[in-house]
Each structure stands twice: as C-alpha cells, then as structure tokens.
Amino acid sequence: MSITPPYIQKGDRVAIVCPAKKLPQPMDDAVALLQSWGLEVVLGETITADYHQFAGDDDTRARDLQRFVDDDSIKAIFAARGGYGTVRMIDKVDFSRLKSSPKWLIGFSDITVLHAHIQQNLGIETLHGQMPINIPDATSTSLETLRKALFGAEVSYQIPAHPLNRSGKAQGILTGGNLAILVSLSGSVSDFDYEGKILFIEDVGEYLYNIDRLMYTLKRAGRLAKLAGLIVGGFTEIKDNDIPFGQNAQEIIKALVDEYTYPVCFDFPAGHVANNCALIFGREVRLDVESAVVKLL
Incomplete structure (x- = not known):
C-alpha cells in the first residue's frame, strides 16, 4: 500500500531545488505562481549555483535536496528543471526522514530518478508534472x-483515442517517467518491479533507432510482458538518421508490445509538452482504453 503525503494547504512552505542541470534564468514566474496559490516559497542554494553544466557540484546538489528532505516545515519539493545530473547525487541523499514525514516531490524528465527511487525504496507517492522552468510556456490546464493534485482535488482524464491504441481496461499502480532514464536505472537500487504496473513513458530529443533500442532493452529484460497497461506520452523533438528508420516513435512502441494483451494508450498529454498534465506516481489508477475515448481515473 503506497503512502500519500499530506496534501498542500494555503500557508504551507514549499521549496524549489535544482538537482540536475543549472538554470538559465531566475524562477520568478514559478515563485509568483506558487505564491498565488497561497504558498510560501523557499529557494535552495542550487537555484543560482553553477558548476559546468550542473546546478552546483554533486555534493552541493545533494546537500540542497537533503536540507529540504529533512525540514519538516517544507511540505513539497519542486525540482526546478531536469536535464542531466540527478543520478550523480542521489546516492548521497538520505531519504529516511520521509518515512516519518512524507512530502510531495514534483518534477519530470531527469527527475524520473527520484520518482523511481522514492517509489521503490519508500513506497511514497510522487508527482510527475510541470517544473518551475517550464511554467512560462505551460498551458493553464x-x-x-x-495545483489540484497538490491540494488534494480529484485529478482524472478523458482524452480522444489514438488510432494505434489497443482497447481494454486495467487497474494498477501508475509508475514510469522518461524512457531513457528508466532504462538507465536498470539493475540499480532505484529500479522497480514493473509487474502489474500501469507504465507511463515519454522522451525528448532521441533518435528513432535509440527509442527502438531502449524499448528492446525493457522487453528483453522482461519489463514489458507483465504490465497491466501502457500509457505513452509525448515523444517530442525526435530525430532520424540520413537513412530513415522507417517507423515513428509510436509505431516502434506499438510493434514491440503487439504480442501482449494489456491496454495501450498513445499521445497522452504528459511529458516534454506544453500541456504536461500531472500524474501521481505510486498510486493505484484505472485505465480504460475504448474505441473513441481514453479514461484515466
């Protein structure tokens, strides 16, 4: 049974940290938005830190995250951005305080490392959604x-069906994140059991052949065979070689799960897209893929 952190209330303190790539600009838009929700915002030292491409060296980023993990007055931790770097510092962070004082952790992309690690080792729900760096370009939806997910309002979705969808109904724990990151965690202490899960995947900037390779890696490791369902989000800024691969990202994924029987949904509004809708990882959900509509409840 997963642990749901206490929902946010007006007046709560929340933190913004940067566990991966450094920020190109101040987080004024994010601070203003969170303040408009009635929250007090605390900025970590990594918001302005600079070490090569990272928001401070590994020790600095780990120390900054540790500070807010251990601070019981902080009710949620927003990762300011993804990029690359969370995996370099995660083993320096002691998450044990979250066992007695769970709190929401929010982010996507490279933050998949934290989602997977916390779910596998602590059984605490986390929130896959927009990050502070994305707020200026994010849809209001x-x-x-x-906001609704953080404050405890019901979050459910009903979207049009995609031609490649496979119909069916499934119930299970929702998990996943960035496809490349999920594969990179294989065999580590941050890896998790895929069996019976509803898996969400998304990615950005990959070559088509590498999406094929990443999916084959999951398949050959037995990760795709026993899923309860599959949700495919945005696969954006995808690249091809001079000699075309011959399939787009959705076609690659469909071909590799064709032999299974669980429901599959394509083009779900989450990932590196402006309409990156919030998903609560670690929570049991119901996926209904019908001929005309997809429901995630």
Whole structure:
C-alpha cells in the first residue's frame, strides 16, 4: 500500500531545488505562481549555483535536496528543471526522514530518478508534472492539474483515442517517467518491479533507432510482458538518421508490445509538452482504453 503525503494547504512552505542541470534564468514566474496559490516559497542554494553544466557540484546538489528532505516545515519539493545530473547525487541523499514525514516531490524528465527511487525504496507517492522552468510556456490546464493534485482535488482524464491504441481496461499502480532514464536505472537500487504496473513513458530529443533500442532493452529484460497497461506520452523533438528508420516513435512502441494483451494508450498529454498534465506516481489508477475515448481515473 503506497503512502500519500499530506496534501498542500494555503500557508504551507514549499521549496524549489535544482538537482540536475543549472538554470538559465531566475524562477520568478514559478515563485509568483506558487505564491498565488497561497504558498510560501523557499529557494535552495542550487537555484543560482553553477558548476559546468550542473546546478552546483554533486555534493552541493545533494546537500540542497537533503536540507529540504529533512525540514519538516517544507511540505513539497519542486525540482526546478531536469536535464542531466540527478543520478550523480542521489546516492548521497538520505531519504529516511520521509518515512516519518512524507512530502510531495514534483518534477519530470531527469527527475524520473527520484520518482523511481522514492517509489521503490519508500513506497511514497510522487508527482510527475510541470517544473518551475517550464511554467512560462505551460498551458493553464496543465498547471491547474498540478495545483489540484497538490491540494488534494480529484485529478482524472478523458482524452480522444489514438488510432494505434489497443482497447481494454486495467487497474494498477501508475509508475514510469522518461524512457531513457528508466532504462538507465536498470539493475540499480532505484529500479522497480514493473509487474502489474500501469507504465507511463515519454522522451525528448532521441533518435528513432535509440527509442527502438531502449524499448528492446525493457522487453528483453522482461519489463514489458507483465504490465497491466501502457500509457505513452509525448515523444517530442525526435530525430532520424540520413537513412530513415522507417517507423515513428509510436509505431516502434506499438510493434514491440503487439504480442501482449494489456491496454495501450498513445499521445497522452504528459511529458516534454506544453500541456504536461500531472500524474501521481505510486498510486493505484484505472485505465480504460475504448474505441473513441481514453479514461484515466
């Protein structure tokens, strides 16, 4: 049974940290939005830190995250952005305080490392959704789903069906994140059991052949065979070689799960897209893929 952190209330203190790539600009838009929700915002030292491409060196980023994990007055931790770097510092962080004082952790992309690690080792729900760096370009719909999820309002979705969908109904724990990151965690202490899960995947900037390779890696490791369902989000800024691969990202994924019987949904509004709607990882959900509509409840 997963642990749901206490929902946010007006007046709560929340933190913004940067566990991966450094920020190109101040987080004024994010601070203003969170303040408009009635929250007090605390900025970590990594918001302005600079070490090569990272928001401070590994020790600095780990120390900053540790500070807010251990601070019981902080009710949620927003990762300011993804990029690359969370995996370099995660083993320096002691998450044990979250066992007695769970709190929401919010982010996507490279923050998949934290989602997977916390779910596997602590059984605490986390929130896959818009990050502070994305707020200026985010849709109002996606930001509202983030607010609702944090404040404990019901978050459910009903979207049009995609031609490649496979119909069916499934119930299970929702998990996943960035496809490349999920594969990179294989065999580590942050990896998790895929069996019976409803898996969400998304990615950005990959070559088509590498999406094929990543999916084959999961398949050959037995990760795709026993899923309860599969939700495919945004696969954006995808690249091809001079000699075309011959399939787009959705077609690659469909071909590799064709032999299974669980429901599959394509083009779900989450990932590296403006309408990156919030998903609560670690929570049991119901996925209904019908001929005309997809429901995630």
